[in-house]
Amino acid sequence: MSETTKKYTIAVIPGDGIGKEVTPWAQKALEKAAEGVAEFEYEHFDLGAERYLRDGAILPEEEEDRIKQTDAILLGAVGDPRIKAGILERGLLLKLRFDLDQYVNLRPSKLYRGVTSPLADPGDIDFVVVREGTEGLYCGAGGAVRRGTPNEVATEVSINTAYGVERVVRYAFRLAMKRKKHVTLVHKKNVLVNAGDMWQRIVDKVAEEYPEVSHDYLHIDATTIFMVSDPSRFDVILTDNLFGDIITDEAGAVVGGVGYSASGCINASDEYPSMFEPIHGSAPDIAGQNKANPTAAILSAAMLLHHLGFDDTAASIDAAVEADIEELGSTARSTDEVGRDILARM
Amino acid sequence: MSETTKKYTIAVIPGDGIGKEVTPWAQKALEKAAEGVAEFEYEHFDLGAERYLRDGAILPEEEEDRIKQTDAILLGAVGDPRIKAGILERGLLLKLRFDLDQYVNLRPSKLYRGVTSPLADPGDIDFVVVREGTEGLYCGAGGAVRRGTPNEVATEVSINTAYGVERVVRYAFRLAMKRKKHVTLVHKKNVLVNAGDMWQRIVDKVAEEYPEVSHDYLHIDATTIFMVSDPSRFDVILTDNLFGDIITDEAGAVVGGVGYSASGCINASDEYPSMFEPIHGSAPDIAGQNKANPTAAILSAAMLLHHLGFDDTAASIDAAVEADIEELGSTARSTDEVGRDILARM
Numbered sequence: 001m002s003e004t005t006k007k008y009t010i011a012v013i014p015g016d017g018i019g020k021e022v023t024p025w026a027q028k029a030l031e032k033a034a035e036g037v038a039e040f041e042y043e044h045f046d047l048g049a050e051r052y053l054r055d056g057a058i059l060p061e062e063e064e065d066r067i068k069q070t071d072a073i074l075l076g077a078v079g080d081p082r083i084k085a086g087i088l089e090r091g092l093l094l095k096l097r098f099d100l101d102q103y104v105n106l107r108p109s110k111l112y113r114g115v116t117s118p119l120a121d122p123g124d125i126d127f128v129v130v131r132e133g134t135e136g137l138y139c140g141a142g143g144a145v146r147r148g149t150p151n152e153v154a155t156e157v158s159i160n161t162a163y164g165v166e167r168v169v170r171y172a173f174r175l176a177m178k179r180k181k182h183v184t185l186v187h188k189k190n191v192l193v194n195a196g197d198m199w200q201r202i203v204d205k206v207a208e209e210y211p212e213v214s215h216d217y218l219h220i221d222a223t224t225i226f227m228v229s230d231p232s233r234f235d236v237i238l239t240d241n242l243f244g245d246i247i248t249d250e251a252g253a254v255v256g257g258v259g260y261s262a263s264g265c266i267n268a269s270d271e272y273p274s275m276f277e278p279i280h281g282s283a284p285d286i287a288g289q290n291k292a293n294p295t296a297a298i299l300s301a302a303m304l305l306h307h308l309g310f311d312d313t314a315a316s317i318d319a320a321v322e323a324d325i326e327e328l329g330s331t332a333r334s335t336d337e338v339g340r341d342i343l344a345r346m
Numbered sequence: 347m348s349e350t351t352k353k354y355t356i357a358v359i360p361g362d363g364i365g366k367e368v369t370p371w372a373q374k375a376l377e378k379a380a381e382g383v384a385e386f387e388y389e390h391f392d393l394g395a396e397r398y399l400r401d402g403a404i405l406p407e408e409e410e411d412r413i414k415q416t417d418a419i420l421l422g423a424v425g426d427p428r429i430k431a432g433i434l435e436r437g438l439l440l441k442l443r444f445d446l447d448q449y450v451n452l453r454p455s456k457l458y459r460g461v462t463s464p465l466a467d468p469g470d471i472d473f474v475v476v477r478e479g480t481e482g483l484y485c486g487a488g489g490a491v492r493r494g495t496p497n498e499v500a501t502e503v504s505i506n507t508a509y510g511v512e513r514v515v516r517y518a519f520r521l522a523m524k525r526k527k528h529v530t531l532v533h534k535k536n537v538l539v540n541a542g543d544m545w546q547r548i549v550d551k552v553a554e555e556y557p558e559v560s561h562d563y564l565h566i567d568a569t570t571i572f573m574v575s576d577p578s579r580f581d582v583i584l585t586d587n588l589f590g591d592i593i594t595d596e597a598g599a600v601v602g603g604v605g606y607s608a609s610g611c612i613n614a615s616d617e618y619p620s621m622f623e624p625i626h627g628s629a630p631d632i633a634g635q636n637k638a639n640p641t642a643a644i645l646s647a648a649m650l651l652h653h654l655g656f657d658d659t660a661a662s663i664d665a666a667v668e669a670d671i672e673e674l675g676s677t678a679r680s681t682d683e684v685g686r687d688i689l690a691r692m
């Protein structure tokens with residue numbers, strides 16, 4: 001390694017539940033892949049349920065500032081049944097996505113050879129969901145009056161801006177150019193007429209700059225049907241924050257389980273670090289049992305490398321994962337066994 | 347039939363696309379089933395795309411008033427690609443659901459013998475989704491500023507009231523008592539904390555009155571996974587307007603296609619007529635080709651009879667449909683052939 005090699009600092013936030021079991025394997029895969037290629041330093045952050053229960057801290061400003069200084073973030077999972085739903089999700093995970101302006105939530109879905117899909121005839125599934133990450137119903141704009149009374153009214157407000165939509169639409173079309181050149185906008189514009197109409201107009205406008213990319217539109221409800229009946233039809237699915245959350249979990253299921261689905265929360269303008277995480281949650285029911293599949297976390301490490309420009313190094317992880325799944329995907333293995341098996345192939 | 351037999355007036359709104367092809371079969375099934383049991387009169391309403399294109403009318407007040415006077419409504423489908431998304435959906439379909447206060451959108455999902463599910467191992471699927479029908483993101487509360495400029499902001503507001511939630515929660519628990527006594531609340535309470543928290547509190551409160559009914563909670567994203575990986579786990583799914591829209595389409599897909607899925611938009615207080623419709627849309631791609639499956643529309647007619655208290659008569663339609671599907675479900679047939687076959691069995 002030359003002396004001028006850039007050093008990269010990676011923030012590691014294992015978080016809760018199985019996040020703590022799979023993230024060490026993602027880091028190990030990163031370390032091994034980076035050997036002789038780049039110098040990576042890891043900064044661990046003790047954030048999540050345990051920390052919150054211990055000292056009430058969710059994401060202290062000083063720690064968030066340090067995270068902002070890193071080059072990328074490896075995250076496990078956030079959420080714990082002992083803590084009221086929303087506190088950690090919004091105070092930690094969504095706060096990072098929003099404060100770090102990670103406006104592209106990139107979620108590839110691929111049916112690996114060796115994985116059994118729950119579908120009888122899944123076809124050749126290989127698409128990417130480009131989910132907007134900083135707007136919509138995730139803004140936290142809502143409230144309640146007369147809480148706890150028979151006259152309570154609770155609202156949730158979806159905020160969508162042309163600025164926020166256009167940048168993610170552009171990302172999707174650029175991505176489609178590198179793939180099968182097809183973008184499917186998913187929304188519910190027959191009901192959410194204000195936001196849906198804006199998304200459609202911006203897609204139509206940006207599409208004019210990409211004459212090679214074809215595009216169509218599907219309602220979110222219809223999309224859940226095609227995801228089961230014909231998932232191989234998709235190339236790039238472009239959608240908002242909530243619909244993206246929903247459709248990527250269904251996509252994870254049809255490619256054999258969210259244990260194989262990685263994601264990147266990308267600040268495509270590189271003002272802040274991007275964050276890489278499996279799309280699965282903290283899975284409290286199997287946490288601490290060395291049962292969780294670390295494949296999605298390891299694939300997230302590959303996405304991180306890819307994002308930092310180390311495409312070949314990222315590809316070495318992807319190849320090890322693919323080979324592992326093809327040979328042993330249907331074998332029951334512990335978290336550590338899968339981790340070791342994948343690393344052994346790298 | 348005795349002279350005191352009550353006469354029922356049924357509003358028939360075929361609507362758009364395949365709605366016009368399947369609704370006549372629903373009416374024929376109703377007529378045949380009702381013979382000697384009840385006197386039904388049908389009032390046809392020419393509403394939908396054609397009417398709108400002809401004279402600009404969507405749902406004139408005078409016609410809505412007449413609809414309100416009927417005992418039940420048979421609806422086909424609403425939506426036409428020639429008309430901007432939302433105009434007919436909101437002006438006709440949702441307007442009826444809201445003005446007639448049809449707060450329970452009841453959507454049973456059942457895998458019939460003879461139907462091929464896209465799932466390799468579907469199990470014994472038989473659940474009902476109780477979708478709230480008059481609140482949430484469907485209220486039409488939202489807007490846009492600086493439309494068409496780079497500074498556009500578009501909002502959608504989900505309005506949820508304790509009044510509206512509690513009545514549909516009660517309906518779900520009453521229904522569960524007649525079924526397998528399990529209610530699953532589906533929401534996204536880790537993000538939509540105001541509405542989600544209210545739903546959860548009301549469910550917990552009502553559940554105390556139903557000690558025999560167990561209940562649990564799933565996020566909408568996780569639900570889309572279980573819908574594919576383990577749909578037989580569900581009994582009664584209770585959810586809001588938008589999540590109910592999404593999950594029932596996925597459910598329709600896993601039970602072999604929305605061609606078998608009927609629904610009722612129920613005013614459970616009987617102040618206004620309830621409305622029965624297949625959950626599929628107007629399907630412009632196959633409209634006018636005598637291709638659409640009328641089964642869902644015919645099952646909607648059975649739901650209508652059931653709602654009016656003619657349980658045995660409703661059962662006769664259900665039985666004919668079940669027998670038809672079991673014997674001929676996998677045979678390619680035209681709309682009219684399926685309709686004739688089902689009627690022949692009644």
Ligand SMILES: CC(C)[C@H](C(=O)O)[C@@H](O)C(=O)O
Pocket residue numbers: 078079089090093094245279281536537567
């Ligand atoms: C944990 C939760 C807030 C999160 C989301 O809704 O975005 C998760 O479901 C995901 O998809 O990353």
Ligand SMILES: CC(C)[C@H](C(=O)O)[C@@H](O)C(=O)O
Pocket residue numbers: 190191221424425435436439440591625627
């Ligand atoms: C047509 C549309 C407005 C409607 C809805 O979203 O409710 C449909 O999808 C349905 O499920 O009945």
